[in-house]
Amino acid sequence: MGPLIPQGYVNSDLNLFFAFVIGLGFGYVLEQGGFSNSKKLAGVFYGYDFVVLRVFFTAALTAAIGLLLFSYMGLVEYDMLYVNPTFVKAAIVGGIIMGFGFILGGYCPGTSMVGAVIGKIDAMFFVVGLMGGVFFFGSFYETFKPLYEADNLGGILVYDSLGVDRDWFVFIFGLIALAAFIITRKIEDRINGVELLPKGLFHPSYRMPFFMMLFLAALNLYLPQSPRAKWNETDAKTLLGEAAAEVHYAMIDEVAYKLLHESENDLMLVDVRPAEDFQRFALPGAKNLPLKEVLGQKAGKLLDDSNKKVVIYSYSSTDADQAWMLLRREGHKDIRVLKGGLNGFFTEFFVENHQTQSRNEKEQFDTRFRERAMKAFKTGEAAEKIISKGKPVTTIVDIEPPKAGKGGC
Amino acid sequence: MNPYLAGFLLGLVLLSAFFITGRGLGASGAAKSVVIETIGSVAPEYAKENSFYASFFATGDGRPMRNWLVYLTLGVLGGAFFSGFLSGRAGFKIDKGVRITNATRLIFAVAGGFLFGVGSQFGRGCTSGAALSGMAVLSTAGFITVIAIFGTGYAIAYFFRKLWIN
Numbered sequence: 001m002g003p004l005i006p007q008g009y010v011n012s013d014l015n016l017f018f019a020f021v022i023g024l025g026f027g028y029v030l031e032q033g034g035f036s037n038s039k040k041l042a043g044v045f046y047g048y049d050f051v052v053l054r055v056f057f058t059a060a061l062t063a064a065i066g067l068l069l070f071s072y073m074g075l076v077e078y079d080m081l082y083v084n085p086t087f088v089k090a091a092i093v094g095g096i097i098m099g100f101g102f103i104l105g106g107y108c109p110g111t112s113m114v115g116a117v118i119g120k121i122d123a124m125f126f127v128v129g130l131m132g133g134v135f136f137f138g139s140f141y142e143t144f145k146p147l148y149e150a151d152n153l154g155g156i157l158v159y160d161s162l163g164v165d166r167d168w169f170v171f172i173f174g175l176i177a178l179a180a181f182i183i184t185r186k187i188e189d190r191i192n193g194v195e196l197l198p199k200g201l202f203h204p205s206y207r208m209p210f211f212m213m214l215f216l217a218a219l220n221l222y223l224p225q226s227p228r229a230k231w232n233e234t235d236a237k238t239l240l241g242e243a244a245a246e247v248h249y250a251m252i253d254e255v256a257y258k259l260l261h262e263s264e265n266d267l268m269l270v271d272v273r274p275a276e277d278f279q280r281f282a283l284p285g286a287k288n289l290p291l292k293e294v295l296g297q298k299a300g301k302l303l304d305d306s307n308k309k310v311v312i313y314s315y316s317s318t319d320a321d322q323a324w325m326l327l328r329r330e331g332h333k334d335i336r337v338l339k340g341g342l343n344g345f346f347t348e349f350f351v352e353n354h355q356t357q358s359r360n361e362k363e364q365f366d367t368r369f370r371e372r373a374m375k376a377f378k379t380g381e382a383a384e385k386i387i388s389k390g391k392p393v394t395t396i397v398d399i400e401p402p403k404a405g406k407g408g409c
Numbered sequence: 410m411n412p413y414l415a416g417f418l419l420g421l422v423l424l425s426a427f428f429i430t431g432r433g434l435g436a437s438g439a440a441k442s443v444v445i446e447t448i449g450s451v452a453p454e455y456a457k458e459n460s461f462y463a464s465f466f467a468t469g470d471g472r473p474m475r476n477w478l479v480y481l482t483l484g485v486l487g488g489a490f491f492s493g494f495l496s497g498r499a500g501f502k503i504d505k506g507v508r509i510t511n512a513t514r515l516i517f518a519v520a521g522g523f524l525f526g527v528g529s530q531f532g533r534g535c536t537s538g539a540a541l542s543g544m545a546v547l548s549t550a551g552f553i554t555v556i557a558i559f560g561t562g563y564a565i566a567y568f569f570r571k572l573w574i575n
Contacts, residue, residue, distance in 0.1 A: 003431030023484015031492035033415030062420020063545035094532025095557020105521015110436030118493030133526015141461035
């Protein structure tokens with residue numbers, strides 16, 4: 001379901017309000033963590049105070065583990081999170097300049113604001129310098145641009161860059177952080193002349209990261225790989241009711257009518273046949289979601305993102321029925337199945353000789369519609385969309401991933 | 410506050426930022442917005458010619474201050490003030506090593522800020538936006554940035570020790 005705003009669960013007008021509330025928490029925790037004091041911050045580089053390292057890495061790990069956990073539970077769509085793009089050269093150059101800035105200034109931008117607001121005069125001067133630096137960069141942007149924009153690798157992920165599994169990367173990252181916490185504690189004690197702590201891993205200073213790592217290890221071992229959300233799961237009884245009542249069928253006439261009247265077309269056609277079959281021919285505007293992939297991430301994106309009513313089809317109704325069952329079970333709503341499938345559709349609109357001596361008015365009306373539709377599909381404007389060299393064709397529309405929120409610092 | 414607890418809480422703040430808005434935290438973005446807004450109102454002609462500013466005015470809604478990161482930073486200021494005030498840490502003060510004067514400290518603070526301003530533009534974010542948020546989503550950029558910042562810090566710390574230690 002998350003992230004809430006990019007997925008439209010929360011009105012984006014509330015965006016700025018949330019920004020402010022999250023900022024309150026951010027500022028409060030930074031100040032409580034001791035980040036308003038430049039001397040304390042600089043301590044991380046001289047070994048007398050490693051508070052920055054502790055807070056910083058615990059926070060990064062907590063968030064990284066939290067996001068993995070959320071994605072396991074289906075609470076957050078991992079692919080929709082903003083991943084800052086990697087420009088290797090610019091990241092290294094920027095990092096080096098910022099490293100100098102950290103040693104000289106004793107702050108980083110976030111902490112300088114925290115310091116400035118509670119009256120740290122050095123922090124206020126830092127903020128002034130910060131704006132000067134941004135202005136300087138802006139003024140010489142044309143000069144910096146080649147370096148700034150060199151080698152864009154996009155939103156790549158570190159475990160892919162290193163070629164390791166995501167969960168194990170986080171686990172190892174956690175172990176490294178834990179080792180760093182223990183080693184830096186010893187360095188800090190030596191430099192400050194405090195007795196070395198002899199109590200091993202269960203000293204209070206280590207307890208939290210230690211148990212965090214244990215928790216992560218357990219998570220890693222016992223959770224299956226990325227199951228989809230079972231959040232809104234439809235129960236079996238409801239499903240049986242719907243299936244027995246056959247309320248989930250869309251009639252071919254409706255689909256034909258809407259294909260012929262684009263302005264009234266509120267349907268999204270989803271083709272659950274294999275990709276090869278789809279490429280040969282499909283209904284106009286249909287998107288391909290092979291039955292095998294119906295529970296994958298692509299399905300979630302395709303269906304959740306659409307405001308249109310979904311109609312699934314296959315050759316007959318069988319595969320489409322199966323897909324419908326699976327998708328309904330997962331909690332997707334507004335999904336129907338094209339009754340009779342493609343075969344029914346083509347028989348009715350391309351092959352059948354319609355008999356007009358039907359008994360009642362409704363049947364006569366249907367028949368007349370089918371005759372007209374058949375004519376339209378075969379000869380009219382719609383013909384070009386459906387028929388090409390005797391074979392029905394369509395343009396294949398790639399499914400674009402929904403946009404994640406833009407981020408940055 | 411126990412630093413691990415603070416880190417854990419900070420992680421939860423970061424997590425909720427991702428959960429609600431799909432992106433992390435940031436601080437230098439607000440500084441950029443202030444600069445853009447200032448240049449846009451003081452020298453609008455220049456802002457149109459310079460592609461750094463012009464690209465913002467072309468793509469944004471032309472209101473740099475009505476920006477997610479600006480409101481986030483307003484929150485940071487509020488939260489930090491609240492915390493500092495409650496814990497009795499609010500008050501005018503300069504933190505520095507004992508071997509330098511206040512004037513020296515302030516000159517280096519401006520210089521450090523300046524470097525961070527330039528560096529955060531190259532790095533597409535600072536310690537919060539590029540490094541911390543980047544690491545949370547396991548982006549390669551986040552890890553490169555954090556290694557570059559802290560690696561440089563340790564490499565040069567010795568030469569600037571007078572600023573901070575005895």
